[in-house]
Structures are given as structure tokens and as C-alpha cells.
Amino acid sequence: MLTTYEYDRYDGFDIIGDIHGCAETLRRLLTKLGYSEKSGYWQHKNRLAVFLGDIVDRGPHIREALAIVYGMVEGESAVCIMGNHEYNAVGYCTPAPESLGRAYLREHNKHHNRLIAETLEQFAAYPEEWREYIEWFKTLPLFIDFEHFRVVHACWDHKLIKEYLQKYATNKVNTRFITRSVDRQSFEGRLMDRLTRGTDLPLPDGRVITSKDGYQRRxxxxKFWSENPQTYSDVVFQPDPLPEDLVDQALSTDEKSRLLTYAQNEVPLFIGHYWLQGKPKPIRPNIACLDYSAVKFGRLVAYRYDGEPVLDEEKFTWIYVDPPEWRDPEPD
Structure with missing residues (x-):
């Protein structure tokens, strides 16, 4: 596995957004980026692939997608950070201490069962392989600072990351850390929630939003980069719209104090997680989200980074995900 000081042996980086089991589309994207399968894994002669997490869940070829990414990481042609779905999988499959009063760190309730259903179904005949992937997930970094650019699944929080590095001296986690993170109010819980799920604000007066997939949210x-926001519409960042009467609601002083800022003079930052749509482009001159809803027949997106301090719309590359992805792959 690569260490930080070895990154400079590559001429450039191909940063790839949430895959969610779209293995066939991933193969097409890697081919388009100039990677080929040699010695049992996909590789490029002088570039490194950087996966932003969320390889698992929802999609039709999760086991195949994991095999591709894992093979590349082991072959040192890629690095992969932890997404919230890898984190969820670890919690779902890790026995909980008796003090928690449940069998696993992540409860096996109706909502959680539904989120991981496709993954468990596709690994049902490969239990030992799935156990090994769970152990591998625990080794994934939560973030990587490449000096000239940064990657994290959902949100770069300077304060929490600094405190984490001071406490743990690593950008990775372990079982003990993950067990502590079950308490959402603990430092570990707050860190995992912030880095893998992002920032949020509660809806006023106990209001509820029902998302497109039927999940109710309060x-x-x-956004964690807004400068001088005044209303909810200045900061909302999600596929599901706010109720019309809340769009222009003024942010309170307390709500403003809970928001973060990633300044425009900082190095480029790449994130996934947010289910964007449309033609890929930078969110800001130094921020790009590469999750363009691949598993919902959107695009699997990469950004070809070569050291530029200002992101270039022309350096986004993508493959559309269409219904044939959901057919069984051709046999080798």
C-alpha cells in the first residue's frame, strides 16, 4: 500500500467519484482514462487513480467493482478513501459490546437493512470474501492531503481533522475507533459523521422532508464553503428541494455559527457523496464533487488532476450509466 511520500512518483491523478457497484461502467471509464488490465489489475503507466469511496451498495455488480478497486489499491495503481457506505458496512457487520444493548454496532433495522441489501445478496455465496473486504474497509484512510490537493468523501473540516491527527497520528481508523464512533456525540462519532456524511442543519419547527427514495429527514x-450566506437557499446542497416556504428563510445567528468555510485560496478539494446531476463542472474554482448519480443512470465521473490550482471544467471525464449496466456481465 502506498505511503504519502510515494505519491510524487506519478505524473498525474485521476480522481473518481462514487461507483456503487457499477463495475461495467468503471471498466469503461478506466479504459477511457488510459488504464488497462495487466498482471491481474488495472493500471496506468504514469498516473494514479484516487477513489472517493462508496464502492458498495445499491448497484448491480458490487462484488466486481470491489475486486477492481481492491486489485488496483493492492497493485499500487490506486488509493481509495472510506465513504459512508464502507463505514456503514463495517458497523453493520461488527458485533457490538454488550453495553450497547444490540447485536451489531449499526442496528439491523428496516432502513439499514434496505441500504445494504444488494451488497449482502451479491456476497451471499462468498461470506469469507465479504469478511476480508470488511477488514480491508477498516484500513481505508478517511482523507488524504496530497499537499497540492485534498480528497475526502463528504466534507473537509479543518478543526476536526487537526484534532484527529493530534489524537491518533494517522488518517485511518481501527475497530476501537469505529466502536466509539457509534456514539454520535463523541469526538469519533462527530468526525465520522462530518467527513463521510457532510454538514447539515435541522429543519425548523420539527419539519420533515420526504426524499425521493421515501426516507424522511428532519x-x-x-454547503461547507459558502461565504456570507444569509438564507437557507444560500447553503442547501442536496438533490431533494426544500419546501418552498423555507427557501428564503433567513439563517439565524446560531445556524450561521454551525456552518463551515473552505476558503477559495486553499488547495483544490475533491469530494463525492452528493448525487449531483447535469454536466460535471467545479462547484467553486477549488472544489469539485465527482458524484453524479452513477447508480441512478447518471454519470460515473473522474477529474484528471495535473497540479493546477484552479480547477478546469475541461478536465472532467465521464461515462454515462445506462440500463445495460444492470445486465449480468459477459463471462470471461
Whole structure:
């Protein structure tokens, strides 16, 4: 596995958004980026692939997607950070201490069961392989600072990351850390929630949003880069719209104090997680989200980074995900 000081042996980086089991589309994207399968894994002669997490869940070829990414990481042609779905999988499959009063760190309730259903179904005949992937997930970094650019699944929080590095001296986690993170109010819980799920604000007066997939939410996802926001519409960042009467609601002083800022003079930051749509482009000159809803027949997106301080719309590359992805792959 690569260490930080080895990154400079590559001429460039191909940063790839949430895959969610779209293995056939991933193969097409890697081919388009100039990677080929040699010695049992996909590789490029002088570039490194950087996966932003969320390889598992929802899609038709999760086991195949994991095999591709894992093979590349082991072959040192890629690195992969932890997404919230890898984190969820670890919690779902890790026995809980008796003090928690449940069998596993992540409860096996109706909502959680539904989120991981496709993954468990596709690994039902490969239990030992799935156990090994769970152990591998625990080794994935939560973030990587490449000096000239940064990657994290959902949100870069300077304060929490600094405190984490001071406490743990690593960008990775372990079982003990994950067990502590079950308490959402603990430092570990707050860190995992912030880095893998992002920032949010509660809806006022106990209001509820029902998302397109039927899940009810009492909060809305927010930008962590807004400068001088005044209303909810200035900070909302999610596929599901706010109720019309809340769009222009003024942010309170307390709500403003809970927001983060990633300044425009900082190095480029790449994130996934947010289910964007449309033609890929930078969110800001130094921020790009590469999750363009691949598993919902959107696009699997990469950004070809070569050290530029200002992101270039022309350096986004993508493959559309269409219904044939959901057919069984051709046999080798």
C-alpha cells in the first residue's frame, strides 16, 4: 500500500467519484482514462487513480467493482478513501459490546437493512470474501492531503481533522475507533459523521422532508464553503428541494455559527457523496464533487488532476450509466 511520500512518483491523478457497484461502467471509464488490465489489475503507466469511496451498495455488480478497486489499491495503481457506505458496512457487520444493548454496532433495522441489501445478496455465496473486504474497509484512510490537493468523501473540516491527527497520528481508523464512533456525540462519532456524511442543519419547527427514495429527514444537507450566506437557499446542497416556504428563510445567528468555510485560496478539494446531476463542472474554482448519480443512470465521473490550482471544467471525464449496466456481465 502506498505511503504519502510515494505519491510524487506519478505524473498525474485521476480522481473518481462514487461507483456503487457499477463495475461495467468503471471498466469503461478506466479504459477511457488510459488504464488497462495487466498482471491481474488495472493500471496506468504514469498516473494514479484516487477513489472517493462508496464502492458498495445499491448497484448491480458490487462484488466486481470491489475486486477492481481492491486489485488496483493492492497493485499500487490506486488509493481509495472510506465513504459512508464502507463505514456503514463495517458497523453493520461488527458485533457490538454488550453495553450497547444490540447485536451489531449499526442496528439491523428496516432502513439499514434496505441500504445494504444488494451488497449482502451479491456476497451471499462468498461470506469469507465479504469478511476480508470488511477488514480491508477498516484500513481505508478517511482523507488524504496530497499537499497540492485534498480528497475526502463528504466534507473537509479543518478543526476536526487537526484534532484527529493530534489524537491518533494517522488518517485511518481501527475497530476501537469505529466502536466509539457509534456514539454520535463523541469526538469519533462527530468526525465520522462530518467527513463521510457532510454538514447539515435541522429543519425548523420539527419539519420533515420526504426524499425521493421515501426516507424522511428532519435536516437538510448544507454547503461547507459558502461565504456570507444569509438564507437557507444560500447553503442547501442536496438533490431533494426544500419546501418552498423555507427557501428564503433567513439563517439565524446560531445556524450561521454551525456552518463551515473552505476558503477559495486553499488547495483544490475533491469530494463525492452528493448525487449531483447535469454536466460535471467545479462547484467553486477549488472544489469539485465527482458524484453524479452513477447508480441512478447518471454519470460515473473522474477529474484528471495535473497540479493546477484552479480547477478546469475541461478536465472532467465521464461515462454515462445506462440500463445495460444492470445486465449480468459477459463471462470471461
Amino acid at each position: 435536516f437538510f444537507r448544507t
